[in-house]
Amino acid sequence: MILTVTLNTALDITYRVPQLRPHTTHRVTDVAERPGGKGLNVARVLAVLGHDTVVTGFAGGVTGAVLRERLAALAGSGSAAGTGTEPPRGRITDALVPIAGTTRRTIGVVDDSTGDTTQLNEPGPIVTTPEWSAFLTGYARLLREASAVALCGSLPPGVPVGTYAQLIREAHAAGVPTLLDTSGEPLRRGIAARPHLVKPNAAELAGLTGATDPLRAARDARRRGARAVAASLGADGMLAVTSQGTWRARTPLRLSGNPTGAGDSAVAGLLSGLVEEVPWPDRLARAVALSAAAVRAPVAGEFDRADYDELLGRVEVTEHPAAA
């Protein structure tokens, strides 16, 4: 199974309003709730790709209970395989650690007049020392069964900034490859522990190294410790700088839609390629096609399998002339 770690899970709530006008009152026309946080989003995409996933991290309070309930519903739909035309889905197993604090909510307000989203993210709950110890014990146990681990998203208050570096070192000791998808100081510290792959976006990559040219910044990130860098560059697709070569991948289509969840879909594509040991150009193609399918999907973070299959055939991967 693939293990995803989401220390700052969230109940993602989406509101639709006819038009968002600050400092006025709006009747919300539609409310949707789903379990959120990057690692949970990654698991959902991996399930569609047929991979079993275990999700860990923290959940607590009323919103944590709702999150786990919704996750159980997803997990249940996983074991019931497709209708015959659909490929079988992977299972999602809940290994979240209960906490006394309350899981945060995120509110995405979709303005129907423009299609744009305004995001309001609550701060995460404080994680206590005994809760953190319980997580570490579970993590060590889960690593024994994992074919790869993805460490995803921001750190909640109370969790040390060097946490991802610690979790990467434990995965190394267990012989499990690691993917790190975070930003700021947790990314900087995590990279120093030599993860197998980091997936920054252009801003995160530039913030890490100071270099605005993605190729230069990605090479710099490798020098700092990342064994491979796959950077998501929005409409410009992805850039991968690895020990085996440097590639760019993009879809020739002009995409419009909701980019929420596109990065998490890319992580799922990269992870599936990693555990299936497919060549780098194919991993990138999956990541770019999944991102594009996520952007096109009407619901943030969802995607259509047939859309993905079609997009996969249209991704262009080119090896960089300056590749090693």
Next chain:
Amino acid sequence: MILTVTLNTALDITYRVPQLRPHTTHRVTDVAERPGGKGLNVARVLAVLGHDTVVTGFAGGVTGAVLRERLAALAGSGSAAGTGTEPPRGRITDALVPIAGTTRRTIGVVDDSTGDTTQLNEPGPIVTTPEWSAFLTGYARLLREASAVALCGSLPPGVPVGTYAQLIREAHAAGVPTLLDTSGEPLRRGIAARPHLVKPNAAELAGLTGATDPLRAARDARRRGARAVAASLGADGMLAVTSQGTWRARTPLRLSGNPTGAGDSAVAGLLSGLVEEVPWPDRLARAVALSAAAVRAPVAGEFDRADYDELLGRVEVTEHPAAA
């Protein structure tokens, strides 16, 4: 006791953000949750004024459970009377009817750069026929103990538009005076059942009768059935048109702050005056002083008792020359 009816209760959530910028992502710096819906807000103010209140209406699902928990905390603080300097508080008793649907949330996003609030109100849950019957049974029972009943706010989906008229007629039959605070068609239909008092704001009053002059519109509302009209006119205070006379009340102070909850505070002032049988000018003075104290309070819907006492002494009430 005073009975307040809130058919469309809500869990009121307040977010603070440094600055609200549509179509961007915000970290919420502060989250506050409280039981909401007009009748619950009215009960909270009545408790500070020393009146016991029973709140009824509907609550369900996860947010309904949180709402009831928070209401119980309020009710608990009510029985523990003041510290010696504070006057004793009234009790708040929860007589909400459980429903299968989920109580709505409202999100108020306070922009710290301007102090303005952007409001996002979820639609209410559907109320089933058996749930509605359970409410009516409880309502009839509660009326037997009530000295007055306030019917507050919008109607949730599934509740007939003529509902307030029905509840007013039942209160008449039980000999209990009624205050109606709603808008649109439920207000129009409710007025026809001859409530003792309606408390529209200027927009609701204009919407009811088409007349934009508040005095003319209030007289028109009386002709349609309301025995008395107390209209809240924002910074212009209140206008009361009753069988005993016509008065205007206002505070000479220029108030700035959050007007959320000012209308509910006015309802509490009018209700307390009604059950204590104080003269109309004193009822209006209470309503205007409570509204002003609510506007001044840092937290929406809260107010400072000392601030209220001071404001009460500064309200100017004038009898209208054209009074009957």
